[in-house]
Amino acid sequence: MRELWLVGIGTGNPDHLTLEGRRALREAALVLVPRKGSGKDDLADLRHAILESAGASAPVVEFDMPVRDETLPYLDRVYRWHEEIAHRWSDTIARNDVEGPVALLVWGDPGLYDSTLRIAERLTPAPRIRVVPGISALQALTAAHAIPFNMVNGAVTVTTGRRLRDHGWPDNAESVAIMLDGECSFRTLCAEGLTIWWGAFLGMAEQVLDFGPLDQAGPRIVETRAAARARHGWIMDTYLLRREIRR
Incomplete structure (x- = not known):
């Protein structure tokens, strides 16, 4: 993976996706969608609906989000959680042998109280990061x-x-x-x-x-x-x- 695109998708309304965001999702070679566990299937469903509304045709691969260890001190638990998420991104991408940019749909705006950019910094080798801003909460x-x-x-x-x-x-x-x-x-x-x-x-x-x-x-x-x-x-x-x- 040489490029990772972080696309802000607003707060769940497909109409919040910008024209730049729609174009990015159509041009991506692979899209990663997280699964967040029982009772939260509609979060993944919303991402799929946004991809459909944008006219995206790239393969979509889901991966399971890890669970934070609540027994650890706060900063330590967040650090380890981010490490495991980065590992799962890398593993999922490697198994799909993608050529071209990989896209992740980020709730709200990737730059405002969201950890996706910090997780992306943990990837090795480091990809080129492109951020597509979104409507924030x-x-x-x-x-x-x-x-x-x-x-x-x-x-x-x-x-x-x-x-x-x-x-x-x-x-x-x-x-x-x-x-x-x-x-x-x-x-x-x-x-x-x-x-x-x-x-x-x-x-x-x-x-x-x-x-x-x-x-x-x-x-x-x-x-x-x-x-x-x-x-x-x-x-x-x-x-x-x-x-x-x-x-």
Whole structure:
């Protein structure tokens, strides 16, 4: 493999795929699709639907994603997980004797809170990496709620649920966008003066949204998220928090 193409596919809606992304999927020599285990078959199905909508004709090969070892410290478990994913990419590609670029479909945008680029750096020999940007969850969230990402001349802090739980509200932040939060970490905050805009399955037929003062919307979101995850077997969601600024 000399080239690896990482194609951002948005948040699950085939219409989120850019023209550049469609062209890349049509020109790839091989496409890798991960299988993420029982109850998550529709994640692979969505990737196949996107490939079909793009008119891709290259062979599509599925591989099983490894499971993280939750007994290890966080950074160690992520490091080993990435190592095993890279090994499975290499093994799958080698078994298919491909000539030409290999494509991977990446949820959202490959450059925003996604590990695909870091995993690709572990491949030996190192291929040439091409990144095709995609619509991020944050873009899809603000579009779904019809709100601006930032206030006038305002900054936005983008962070994770883990950091919000461990460190609380970022110092001097006005708007905070939260990624990768499976534990509704907004519950650890003092809700006074905070407004939340939340969304799951953004851009898809299953999309669910909620917003409002955090003390009122937060409990609703916890219940809605749990019900949606139980119904689908998985969930992808994100949210924006904004503090009322008195001027």
